[in-house]
Amino acid sequence: MVKVLHYPSAEADELLQKKSNDDDQVAGQVAEVIDKVRREGTAALFAYTKRFDGADVREDNFAISAEEIERAYGEVDATVLAALRRACENIRKFHEKQMRPSWIEPESDGTMLGQLIRxxxxxxxxxPGGLASYPSSVLMNAIPAQVAGVKSIVMATPPGKDGSINPYTLVAAAESGVTEIYRMGGAQAVAALAFGIGMEKVDKITGPGNIYVTLAKKQVYGTxxxxxxxxxxxxxxxADDxxxxxxxxxxxxxxxxHDVRAAAILVTPSLELATAVQKEIETQMATLSRKDLMAQALRDNGAIIIVKDLEEACHVSNLYAPEHLEVLTAEPFSLLGKLTHAxxxxxxxxxxxxxxxYYAGPNHVLPTGGTARFYSPLNVDTFMKKTSVIAYSRERFYNTAEDIMALAKVEGLDAxxxxxxxxxKK
Amino acid sequence: MVKVLHYPSAEADELLQKKSNDDDQVAGQVAEVIDKVRREGTAALFAYTKRFDGADVREDNFAISAEEIERAYGEVDATVLAALRRACENIRKFHEKQMRPSWIEPESDGTMLGQLIRxxxxxxxxxPGGLASYPSSVLMNAIPAQVAGVKSIVMATPPGKDGSINPYTLVAAAESGVTEIYRMGGAQAVAALAFGIGMEKVDKITGPGNIYVTLAKKQVYGTxxxxxxxxxxxxxxxADDxxxxxxxxxxxxxxxxHDVRAAAILVTPSLELATAVQKEIETQMATLSRKDLMAQALRDNGAIIIVKDLEEACHVSNLYAPEHLEVLTAEPFSLLGKLTHAxxxxxxxxxxxxxxxYYAGPNHVLPTGGTARFYSPLNVDTFMKKTSVIAYSRERFYNTAEDIMALAKVEGLDAxxxxxxxxxKK
Structure with missing residues (x-):
């Protein structure tokens, strides 16, 4: 059963407070892995792959070959491939709308200011890999990079025990512009990408992973x-009635x-809906394969919060700042402006x-744990950077020189x- | 004397390799400060302020009052204030051009997709504070936040020994939309902002600082x-001849x-220019106040790199990915497209x-240490976040349901x- 809480209440407040990702013990292990891979190179990387993934990876099979990708195309179902291609098209179309041009604006005295976006x-x-296959994660990471114009898109994914990578993952990579694929996962893969172990180093690492991957990303942030x-x-x-x-x-x-740690919260003014949803959960769960996992996640992180009206529902949602927010009400669009964090x-x-x-086009790599207050979905900007351009004309320079010197002097910077x-001078 | 290196050479390569910011010993001290402030609150925060800044800050003088700001206006020079206001206007105008609207695009079957930018x-x-005064840093951080529409802009700056804040810093804050100012600096200030010590927590922390501030920012990243x-x-x-x-x-x-660790590099095909610049440096340096500091920085981190032509100069510049890049050549605009990292x-x-x-409008908070490969100048996007909107119509849903189920099943997710x-179902 999913617990029912009333808002406001201490229980509801506690639930809406997100827990932090910090885990000092895991962070220490991750630091050790990163340091070892950085210092010892591929020897350490392959040793960790053997230890954590059980796979024998060597210099000569580290990168996925063109033949393996071709073979993968032979192994995937044609209907799924067609669906994947339509998903690619939708994702590409949506992300193309996020592109912005560089600009340099000439002003009447000859000065030009601008912003290059490249x-x-x-x-x-x-x-993520191993036993499971996440072709959708490939598309959601690679397509925005491809749309942005990134030349080298390197994919890291952990191999199965036999060293193989799921064919759907490989086909998704080929369809979405990935240029290199390496058999590696976990904190050791993050270290290899950041420090250029077994390949050239990258400029940025994206994509979700488990706690080891996440803490490794935090540790290499800045490099x-x-x-x-x-x-x-x-x-x-x-939802309303x-x-x-x-x-x-x-x-x-x-x-x-997905995970025993996954959370699901219904916020509704309708007690009747709350009761009916609980019944439906029991009925539907019985027909699905991951029953035990779902039951545990619902018990631990599921809740129905009863509010007095939809206005209060929006307030509660903003406090939680959810990764995914569904609005199932009579007039859902009227609430959009009030839902500030999602x-x-x-x-x-x-x-x-x-x-x-999977499909509509917007990205599925989304901020979790309340970080929608400040993070954005993965998007084309994620793969671009800006450079300012300042070209003062002689006229502008002479007209503003006194101001600039006054400001420099007040900061004590006479050079x-x-x-x-x-x-x-002349 | 500034050393002269030829490109390519091992010395030039070494110089172009940036050093990392990592410093395990300082990181440990910073972690201790953050942890103590987080656990013990303002008591620890004020104790660190006493220890590091020598100032007595208490609950009742932690925040800067309206009277102090008014007093600061009485203390600043009228010419400087006028220059500061013109700088504000330029910075505001440039950053307003970075604003982008939210969009929701209706499609013919009733589906709507979009991206909210808020x-x-x-x-x-x-x-930074203490003895020095950096009103320009206030403007460069606060104005983009103000243009973005951020409601609460909280400024942290370390006080002098007597608890005071430089009047130019206070006036700059008032002119650029800062809503709260607190007397605190260093890693303890970063911790207070991130965990809401003595005030409500913030969503994002920006602005440059010393190594303690930088490592503290890395440690609270994610919170x-x-x-x-x-x-x-x-x-x-x-530069050319x-x-x-x-x-x-x-x-x-x-x-x-600025700093003994600051770096200056000239890349030129002209040996003649190299010689003339060295002479000019000696002459001009003699007239300036921070001679010793400048001489040391030039010795440690100054260099002239001789290249064969401007094409190679661009290549060298891209390897270095400088924070500030000046182009002093006969046709500087022709090189812009080749200068990919700055x-x-x-x-x-x-x-x-x-x-x-100080003045033109673009931001002076810029990526350093080669991070211009992936970071951008501070800008309006820094203070905004995106939310995707997905509203499928019944028609679109029915037309694409099979594709979506096929993709879910291939990932093994039957729920x-x-x-x-x-x-x-009907």
Whole structure:
């Protein structure tokens, strides 16, 4: 059973407070892995791959070959490949709308100021692997990089015990512009990408991973850039009595099948809906394969919060700042402006989370754990950087030299003032 | 004397390799400060302020009062205030051009996809203080936040021994939309901003600081967002024989007066220019106040690199990825497209770095230490975050349901497929 809490209450407040990702013990282990890979190179990297993934990876099979990718195309189902290609097209189309041009604006006295927006040279995308296959994660990381114009898109994904990578993952990489693929995972893969072990170093690492990957990304931050620090996945559903209990229940279950740490919260003014959703969860769960995992996640991190009205529901949602936010109300669009903190908002009855996870176009790499207050979904900007351009004309320079020297002097920097003064001499 | 190196050479390669910011011993001290402030609150914060800044700060004088700001207006020079206001206007105008609208695009079958771009709620800006006064740092951090629409802009700056804050810093804060100012600095200030000690917590911390501030920002990254990790300041000048040796020398000196760790590099095909610049440096340095500091910085981190042509100069500059890049050549604009990694590019003889440091409009908070490969200047995006919007119509949903279920199933997630299937039932 999913617990029912009333808002405001101490229990609801506690639930809405996110826990931090910090884990000193794991952080220490991760630091050791990173340091060893950095110092000892591929020998350490391959030793960790043997230890953590059970696979024999060597210099000669570290990179995925063109033949392996070709073979993967022979192994995937044609219907799935066609669906994957349509998903690629949607994702590409959405991310193309995020592109912005560089600009340099000439002013009447000859001065030009501007901002160049250009792609990063080389990025690393991390895709979880092992037994499971996450072709959608490949698309969601690689396509924005490709749209941005990144030349080298390097994918790291942990191999299975036999050294293999799932064929759907390989096909997804080929379809979305990945230029190099390496058999490696965990903190050791993050270290290899950041310090250029077994390959050239990258400029930025993106993509979700487990706690080891996340803490490794934090530790190499600064040596390279990273997208964000991700934690367990979560959904918050705002619904009124017009919502279908079957839909809400199905969306709860789709969220919690990921992980026992995944969270699902319904915020509603309707006690009747709350009761009906609980019943539907039991009915639907019985038909699904990951029952035990879902039951535990719902018990630990599931909740229904009863509020007095939809206004208060928006307030509660903003406190939680959910990764995924579904709005299943009579007039969902009227709430959009009030929902200030969320990774992605799924509006209306025909936008369940899997629509966005796989297909619609917006990115599924989203801020978790309340970080939607300050992080954004992965997007084209993630793979670009800006450079300012300042070209003062002689006229502008002469007209403003006194101001600039006055400001330099008040900061006590007379060599700054001198750089202006020397240009005034004749 | 500034050393002269030829490119390519082992010495030039070594110089172009940036050193990392990592310092395990300092990182340990910083972690202790953060942990203590987080656990013990303002008691620890004020104790550190006493210890590191020598100032008595208590609950009742922690925040700067309206009266203190009013008093500061009485203490500043009218000419400087007027210059500061013109700088504000330029900075505001430039950053307003970086604003982008949210968009939601309706498609013909009723589906709507979009991206909301909205300001952060509350940000902390760090401004170095103590004896010096950096009003320009206040403007460069606060104005982009103000343009973005951030409601609460909190400034932290370390007090002098007597607890005072420089009046120019206070006036700059008032002119640029800062809403709260607290007397605190160092790692303890970063901890207070991130965990809400003595005030409400912020969502993001920006602004440069010393190594303690930088490492503290790295450690709280994830609890809050940060702008970037900054190191010592640097300039790279590309010049040919049309450049004025006096200008290049002045710009070298303005860069190295900041800090003994500041770096200045001239890249030129002209040996004649190299010799003339060295002479000019000696002459000009004799007239300036921070001679010893500048001489040491030039000896340690100054260099002239001789290249065969301007094409190679661009290549060398891209390897270094400088924070500030000046182009003093006959046709500087023709090189812009080749200069792929730089924080800001100063084009032509009338754009010395101080023009951008104080006045022109583009931001002076720039990526250092080679991080211009992946970081951007502080900008309006720094203070905004995105939220995706997905509103599928019934028609789109029915037309794409099979694709979405196929992709869910290939990832082994049958509860995801169920969230689609349950909506197809009637």
């Amino acid at each position: 792609p990063l040279d080389r990025v690393g995308i991390y895709v 390279v850039d990273i997208d964000m620090l991700a934690g367990p996945s979560e959904i918050l559903v705002i 017009t919502a279908s209990p079957a839909y809400v229940a199905a969306d709860f279950l789709s969220q919690v099948e 990774g992605a908002i799924f509006v209306g009855p025909y936008s369940p989370e899997p629509v966005g996870d 700054h003032a001198n750089a202006i003064a020397v240009r005034l | 300001p952060l709620d509350r940000v902390g800006i760090y401004v 809050v967002d940060i702008d970037m990790l900054a190191g010592p300041s640097e300039i790279l000048v590309i 049309t450049a004025s040796p006096a200008y290049v020398a002045a710009d070298f000196l303005s860069q190295v007066e 924080g800001a590019i100063f084009v032509g003889p009338y754009s010395p770095e101080p023009v951008g440091d 995801h497929a169920n969230a689609i299937a349950v909506r197809l």
